[in-house]
Amino acid sequence: MGLGLDPRKVPSPLIDKPAPAFSLKRLKEPEVILSNTDFKGKVTLFNVWATWCVACRSEHPVLMQLARSGKVDIYGLNYKDEREAAKQWLLRYGDPYIANAFDADGRVGIDWGVYGTPETFIVDQQGVIRHKHIGPLTQEIVRDEILPLVQQLEATSG
Amino acid sequence: MRLLRIVISACCLFWAAQSPAGLEKFDFSGNVDEDRYKELITEIRCLVCQNQSLADSDAELAHDLRQEVYDLMQKGQDNTQIVDFLVYRYGDFVLYKPPVKPSTYWLWYGPFALLVLGIIMLIKTVRQRGKQTDAGFSEREQARLDKILGKDGDDRV
Numbered sequence: 001m002g003l004g005l006d007p008r009k010v011p012s013p014l015i016d017k018p019a020p021a022f023s024l025k026r027l028k029e030p031e032v033i034l035s036n037t038d039f040k041g042k043v044t045l046f047n048v049w050a051t052w053c054v055a056c057r058s059e060h061p062v063l064m065q066l067a068r069s070g071k072v073d074i075y076g077l078n079y080k081d082e083r084e085a086a087k088q089w090l091l092r093y094g095d096p097y098i099a100n101a102f103d104a105d106g107r108v109g110i111d112w113g114v115y116g117t118p119e120t121f122i123v124d125q126q127g128v129i130r131h132k133h134i135g136p137l138t139q140e141i142v143r144d145e146i147l148p149l150v151q152q153l154e155a156t157s158g
Numbered sequence: 159m160r161l162l163r164i165v166i167s168a169c170c171l172f173w174a175a176q177s178p179a180g181l182e183k184f185d186f187s188g189n190v191d192e193d194r195y196k197e198l199i200t201e202i203r204c205l206v207c208q209n210q211s212l213a214d215s216d217a218e219l220a221h222d223l224r225q226e227v228y229d230l231m232q233k234g235q236d237n238t239q240i241v242d243f244l245v246y247r248y249g250d251f252v253l254y255k256p257p258v259k260p261s262t263y264w265l266w267y268g269p270f271a272l273l274v275l276g277i278i279m280l281i282k283t284v285r286q287r288g289k290q291t292d293a294g295f296s297e298r299e300q301a302r303l304d305k306i307l308g309k310d311g312d313d314r315v
Contacts, residue, residue: 012249013246013248013249020247106222107222110223113248
């Protein structure tokens with residue numbers, strides 16, 4: 001039954017539920033708030049990351065490429081990080097995010113059921129979580145899982 | 159130098175035995191009952207080190223979730239509410255004891271079902287064997303057996 005599955009990948013009970021509400025200061029512009037209502041009306045990729053997360057580094061070029069393709073809006077949750085370190089990271093490796101919410105104490109992460117980074121959520125136009133990917137995104141996962149789902153969601157209530 | 163190392167190791171061991179997960183020093187003088195808190199965190203699984211409970215784990219997330227549990231208790235939430243809070247976010251997996259519901263019926267009742275099935279099969283097999291012995295050999299089988307054993311009807315060998 002579940003043999004052969006990776007026990008570290010715990011299915012999220014939040015799939016098909018409304019994205020947990022949050023309201024946090026943005027990483028780059030702390031005077032501006034980023035909240036879940038910013039996702040409304042479009043399919044959004046919400047990526048949880050941190051500079052202390054080794055796997056996030058390997059994922060970063062994939063996000064950069066996806067951002068360049070313009071196929072989906074990417075927002076980030078900078079999870080339990082230091083603001084300066086995170087800003088430096090984005091300067092150094094590029095910034096694929098429209099905006100990042102700065103979750104210093106990880107409370108929003110808990111609401112989203114985050115237990116490791118990186119994690120990636122796909123939120124639909126109505127603000128409902130449709131997919132969660134645990135671990136770094138790869139070109140293959142983006143091509144085979146993420147983009148088909150984004151296209152399907154965009155088609156259903158375009 | 160060597161002695162110093164031994165002393166330090168011994169201290170570390172002692173320290174480790176004292177407080178396995180470096181539990182936070184929460185204030186239990188208010189409305190948060192320490193025993194209830196400790197019981198609750200041993201029932202919740204740490205998602206990072208999956209074979210440890212929140213009480214055992216030193217993972218960053220375990221610290222955060224212990225804080226969350228403490229805060230929720232301080233807000234006056236009961237155990238069910240706190241467990242629901244965590245299950246809503248992390249799923250049944252956070253519980254060491256999964257709830258009894260259709261998707262976990264196999265988990266709870268599967269072993270008993272298999273046990274009953276095993277007993278039924280055992281009884282059937284034993285009964286069948288009993289019948290076979292009673293039936294003995296058919297005439298033809300007996301004749302063939304005698305031939306193989308070199309018997310010619312009387313009991314001489």
